[in-house]
Amino acid sequence: MPKARKSSPIRRQIRFREKYQHRTVPLRFKVYLPRMNELINTELINLDELERQIYDKLDSLGTPSNLYPFYMAFAKRCFETYLQFSDVTAEEEVGLLKQEFILRLLDSATLDQLATICKAKAEIVKAS
Secondary structure, eight states: OOOOOOOOHHHHHHHHHHHTSTTHHHHHHHTTHHHHHHHHHHHHHHHHHHHHHHHHHHHHHTOOGGGHHHHHHHHHHHHHHHHHOOHHHHHHHHHHHHHHHHHTTOOHHHHHHHHHHHHHHHHHHHHO
8 A cells, every 4th residue: 555645844845946936937827828818908908998088088178187197097996996896886986086086186076077987988898
């Protein structure tokens, strides 16, 4: 009858060391590359369309261009919130986001308009 294989501290160190070597880590990710490539393409397309809509809205509202990154940060977080939550929870989370960005001295009316764009875009993405 064969003996059971016992694990020793030295054996555990060797396995741990080899688990994170520069040769073994890429092999683990190589399996997922085709799927990750497809997923990241769709995500980047969605974010690119959202950015275009947000920049167009900010241009039409006459927002100073030095505030664009702050409004874009709000829009991206709002979009992720609408994707993650639904209905009442999403509205509450976006309300908290609005309060956070109002405290950073951004215009609340502009934030409301950006939130509606993000909600519409998130509904489109969820439907597809």
